[in-house]
Amino acid sequence: MRALVIRGHGDLSQLQLTDVSPPRVADPGDVLVRVQAAALNHLDLWTLRGLPGLSLEFPHVLGADGAGIVAEVGDGVARIAVGDRVMINPGICCYRCKECRAGEQSQCERFALLGEHRSGTLAEYVVVPEHNVLPVPTLPDSLLALSWAEAAAFPLVTLTAWRMLVTRARLQHGERVFIWGIGGGVSSAALAIAKLKGAFVIVTSSSKRKLEIARRLGADVTLDHTNQDVVREVRQLTGERGVDVVVDNVGEATWDRSLRLLARGGRLVTCGATAGAKAQIDVRRLFWHQWTILGSTMGSAAEFHEIMRLLGHGRLRPVMDATYPLDRAVDAFLRLERGEQLGKIAVEMS
Ligand SMILES: [Zn+2]
Numbered sequence: 001m002r003a004l005v006i007r008g009h010g011d012l013s014q015l016q017l018t019d020v021s022p023p024r025v026a027d028p029g030d031v032l033v034r035v036q037a038a039a040l041n042h043l044d045l046w047t048l049r050g051l052p053g054l055s056l057e058f059p060h061v062l063g064a065d066g067a068g069i070v071a072e073v074g075d076g077v078a079r080i081a082v083g084d085r086v087m088i089n090p091g092i093c094c095y096r097c098k099e100c101r102a103g104e105q106s107q108c109e110r111f112a113l114l115g116e117h118r119s120g121t122l123a124e125y126v127v128v129p130e131h132n133v134l135p136v137p138t139l140p141d142s143l144l145a146l147s148w149a150e151a152a153a154f155p156l157v158t159l160t161a162w163r164m165l166v167t168r169a170r171l172q173h174g175e176r177v178f179i180w181g182i183g184g185g186v187s188s189a190a191l192a193i194a195k196l197k198g199a200f201v202i203v204t205s206s207s208k209r210k211l212e213i214a215r216r217l218g219a220d221v222t223l224d225h226t227n228q229d230v231v232r233e234v235r236q237l238t239g240e241r242g243v244d245v246v247v248d249n250v251g252e253a254t255w256d257r258s259l260r261l262l263a264r265g266g267r268l269v270t271c272g273a274t275a276g277a278k279a280q281i282d283v284r285r286l287f288w289h290q291w292t293i294l295g296s297t298m299g300s301a302a303e304f305h306e307i308m309r310l311l312g313h314g315r316l317r318p319v320m321d322a323t324y325p326l327d328r329a330v331d332a333f334l335r336l337e338r339g340e341q342l343g344k345i346a347v348e349m350s
Contacts, residue, residue: 003123004329004347005059009050012337015330020059023119023127028076030127033086037148037323038121039065039346040336041156041185042274047116054116064090064114066121067136067151068349077130086133087151087308088121089159090114091298095131106163106298113298121152122329124349131301137312146311153318153344157185158193158307159299160271164247165193167303168294169267173198175244178234178261180204180225180254182214183342186271188319190247191217196315202243204230210342217319231260242266252276262291269294319343326350 001022006014025032044062047054070084080086093100093108100108114120114128136151164186165171177194179187182203194201195218203214204225211222221237223230234243242263248254251273258268259281268291285291299307310316321341324332329347336345 001124002326002349003059003061004063004326005061006048006056007058009048012048012330012333014048015062015333016059017326017329018059020061020123022123022125025072025074025127027129028074029130030074031070031077031080031086031130031133032072032125032127033066033068033088033133034071035066035068035121035124035126035349037067037152037346037348038063038123039149039153039156039344040332041065042272042336043113043116043156044120044333045337051116061119061121061123061126062115063120063122063126063347064116065152065154065156066090066114066126067148068126070133071125073130080130080133084133085136087136087155088114088126088128089132089134089301089304090121090156091159092118092129092132095129103300103302105300111298122326122347134304134308137308139312139314143314146317147323149323149346149348150318150320153185153320153346154307154311154316155304156298157189157344158311158316158318159304160296161186161189161193161247162303162307163299164269164271164294164296165190165197165245167299168296169245169269171197171199171245174200176200176202176238176263177245177247178202178204178243178258179247180250180258182219182222183207183210183339184249185319185344186249187247188214188217188343191219192316192319196310199245202234202237207342213342231257234261238263245269249273250275252279255279255281259285259291262289264289265291267292267294269296271296321345323348
């Protein structure tokens with residue numbers, strides 16, 4: 001089968017479109033999916049560059065997000081049949097341990113991501129457990145049907161942003177949310193979810209074009225973090241109070257400002273550190289203002305079901321940036337690496 005692989009860790013020159021052996025259904029609970037579209041995530045760039053503790057066999061197929069048609073099922077598969085159109089939850093766990101049985105699959109000790117710890121979706125076929133697929137929902141008549149690219153682009157960032165805002169930060173109607181860097185997939189999903197929950201949303205970008213798009217997507221206030229003092233602007237906007245929730249996937253570069261944006265009792269929620277992993281905190285400010293700092297990774301099976309239900313009702317939909325054919329997947333990565341996108345970049349297989 002054709003696949004986009006990395007031949008080793010490094011830069012984009014390690015990417016190669018090549019033929020590899022297709023994966024096989026090895027476990028009775030596995031399904032083989034003929035991928036129709038995959039979507040890129042920042043995770044793919046981290047995997048390409050190499051992560052501490054990550055040891056891969058090369059060539060390695062990248063890609064966490066994908067959607068397609070079931071081509072084969074293991075003997076133990078009951079809920080999914082050959083020919084089903086499915087979307088993939090990229091977070092794979094053991095489904096047996098205490099955390100998994102308690103419904104906290106992303107806290108499983110064996111938690112792994114497609115394309116990072118095992119062969120991914122940027123290929124004509126991928127194998128995943130039956131638990132990790134759900135049928136592509138049929139949207140109400142008044143809404144356009146989902147494209148394969150949209151189906152592929154939805155799960156990872158929406159699940160991540162849902163857990164961050166709804167499960168971890170317990171976002172309430174009318175609260176104020178601040179989101180750094182609206183171009184990223186998690187940030188644009190967080191904007192959609194925060195608006196769905198009735199929050200007042202402030203977003204930032206260094207790009208005028210992206211801020212305009214963010215306004216069309218429902219952002220209440222847009223700030224350019226390269227030439228505006230965001231802390232001062234937010235203090236003014238909120239009558240010196242600050243915001244209730246900050247979504248920070250940037251890390252070191254924004255951490256101190258994220259804390260200064262928080263109101264008393266505010267929550268900072270993070271799922272990534274794209275610009276530096278070490279951050280500092282003044283413990284006196286932490287306890288005096290009664291802040292909460294929340295880490296979040298992917299989401300649970302129940303959260304995946306919930307976002308899929310909202311997708312089916314037309315209440316959530318991925319923000320799409322661009323779609324490339326598999327032949328031009330390297331160009332898609334170039335766009336992601338340069339940070340030119342607002343929303344998701346997808347790759348279609350045929
Ligand atoms: Zn487990």
